[in-house]
Amino acid sequence: MDFLFPSFLFGLLALAIPIIIHLFHFRRFKKVYFTNVKFLKEVKEETSARSKVKNLLILLMRCLAVAFLVFAFAQPFIPQGTDVQKGEKAVSIFVDNSFSMSSLSEDIPLLELAKRRATEIVSAYAPDDRFQILTNDFEGRHQRLVSKEDALNLIEEVKISPSVRELSNVMTRQRQALETGTSDNNVSYLISDFQKNITDFQSYSDTSVLVNFVPLQSVQEKNISIDSAYFDAPVQMLNQTNPLIVKVTNRSNEAAENIRLSLRHEGQVKPVGTLSIPANSNVTDTVNITILKTGIHEAELEITDYPVQFDDKYYFTFNVAEEINVLVINESSQNKFLQSALKGIPYFKTVNQNSKSLDYASFAGQEMIIMNDLTNISSGLSFELNKFVEAGGNLLVFPASNANVASYNSFLATFPANDLQTYDASPRTVGDINRQEFIFSDVFEGRRSNMKLPVTQGNWRMSSFGSRREEKLLTYRDGTTYLGKYKIGSGHLYLSSAPLDTKINDLVRNGEIFVPLLYKSAISSAKEQKIAYTIGKDEVLQTEASNSSETVYKLKGRGEEFIPQQRSVGSQAYLTVNNEIKEAGYFDLFLQAGTVLDKFGFNYNRKESQLGFFNEDALTEMSEKSPAGAKMNIISSTQNANFEELIGERSQGIVLWRWCLIAALLFLLIETLLLRFWKK
DSSP states (O other), X not given: OEESSXXXXXXXXXXHHHHHHIIIIXXXXXXXXXXXXXGHHHHHHHHHHHHHHHHHHHHHHHHHHHHHHHHHHHOEEEOOSSOOOOSOEEEEEEEOOSGGGGSXXXXXXXXXXXXXXXXXXXXXXXXXXXXXXXXXXOOGGGXXXXXXXXXXXXXXXXXXXXXXXXXXXXXXXXXXXXXXXXXXXXXXXXXXXXXXXXXXXXGOOOOSXXXXXXXXXXSOOOOEEEEEEEESSSSOOTTSEEEEEEEEEEOSSSOEEEEEEEEEETTEEEEEEEEEEOTXXXXXXXXXXXXXXXXXXXXXXXEOOSSOOTTSEEEEEEEEOSOEEEEEEESSSOOHHHHHHHHTSXXXXXXXXXXXXXXXXXXXXXXXXXXXEESOOOHHHHHHHHHHHHTTOEEEEEEOTTOOHHHHHHHHHTTTOOOEEEEEOSOEEEEEEOTTSTTTTTTSSSOOTTOOOOEESOEEEEOOOGGGOOEEEEEETTSOEEEEEEEETTEEEEEESSOOOTTTBOGGGOHHHHHHHHHHHHHOOSSOOOOOEETTSOOEEEEEOOOSSOOOOEEEOSSOEEOOEEEEETTEEEEEOTTOOOSOEEEEEESSTTOEEEEEEEEOOGGGGOOOBOOHHHHHHHHHHSTTGGGEEEOOOOTXXXXXHHHHHHHHOEEOHHHHHHHHHHHHHHHHHHHHHOOO
16 A cells, blocks of 8 residues: 555644543543442442543544544545656546547447547546547647646537547647647547557557557448449549549448449439449449539539448549630641541631731640641740640651751650651551550440551651650551650640651541540640549649639638638649548539639548457556557456546555544544444
């Protein structure tokens, strides 16, 4: 047994008080008069013996009452294997309020059980101790030490949040807050389900804080989530079927059957079908969306799953352009076959410019630029074309048969791409089509032996450096490149080895190859077309910069509006939302109220979807391997356990001061009874 305040034991000197009272009060004699002195000796002896016993018992009761009262102030305890911290304490309590804490523990959500545990921990400490209540939100008011009463109020206000933090970051925040206090007795508690994807304290090495893990486990680890969705084609077109690829994951050890997937678009809910997903795996499904109008679209995918539902919806947006801008740069006259092909493609808006009178400012508004048999490429044009492709544009190059090799190779070196070597006037025939690449995928039904492939009467021999990462789209029969593709920055360079001149190349007369080449190369993009964003991630929103006099962009969602960080570079505006968005849904971008410039879909982080947890044994093993393992404890208990008493015993041992106080009162009661009912 030990004492929390041993200095109070000097109060045992007060035991002298009842002894002194006994010596100076109960030893006094009183005269007793008898009418018959016959019995004097007998009565005197009997009265003296009874008084002596009574007085000694009263003295004993008083001494015991004083002694146990002193013990109560000294606060005796029996240590329970942990170092008991004496004096004022600073206590940090992390309450995991991430989405996984909405799972059930028997009959209540884990978050409610976590809040109950946090309340009991605070109640187990003294009124003058200081507390920090921390959640995944990392709010400013949670970064300081508060009183016991304020701590209880903060716990009551904790709610489920989309934020999620690694435990190493949480423990660092706890240590920083505890260091702001004046107490040398620092202790922290982490109340969590300890998901595997956030539990990373193995390398935590700080030993200045006693860390206590309080694991909570749900009754089942089942969850199905919509993880991602993306369009198969980079650009969505009007009045066409646009395939949307959806990934759905089963995060349990049991197969999931008849999972209903639905799509809400244009105000209508369309059942897509049912999915069967094996245990601990995912499936991808294709949802065909037919777009009937141009402009910005909102859409939402949904499945039905219980009890974890935050990841059952997936919000996304996409923009359908009214037209695709194509610029053709000609050496002299236009190619009439090329013009006919471009006019035959709906939504294409074609502009022709002569190479000697180019408007470089118009490049930024184009989706594709076609270089039609130029003999020379100036350094200025080379620079502008490279910038155009880097920014996400698509460039289709047909070199002239009499091209200036030096200027072309200087231009191609800026990407870099394979360069021109010598011009070969021999007839050649294309022998193979890369049907796996986006340009020609889903264009032809099966392999037709009678398909007419392009024939050239001359072509440029090209270098073949592996470092240039050329992807061959069309190849001659000997395997050399007829049309190659290069991914450059956010765009693509398509380079033909043959001129487009109809006297040399019959590609323009081969509609079943030439038209898909023009159409799909114009809508292709190496840049990821973001249709959805994740709350809590440091993502940058990109949109076309407005020409309005207003310069401050605003984002507005359901019930919230804020000004994001923003900067404009050329024709693009880049926005950063930081941690402003808390609720999944759609957010409108505008400069002036009522005029929507763009829309963005935000979804909750799927990191919490994986309901895999570390149990107590695993946490114990991990803490033992940690550099701070000596300062880490695992506190386990059943749901109905008296956690306040458990924490009190761990922090102070088995506390005995209450029993000492009860014993002191009991001895005073016995003394009172002796004085009242023991008659002389």
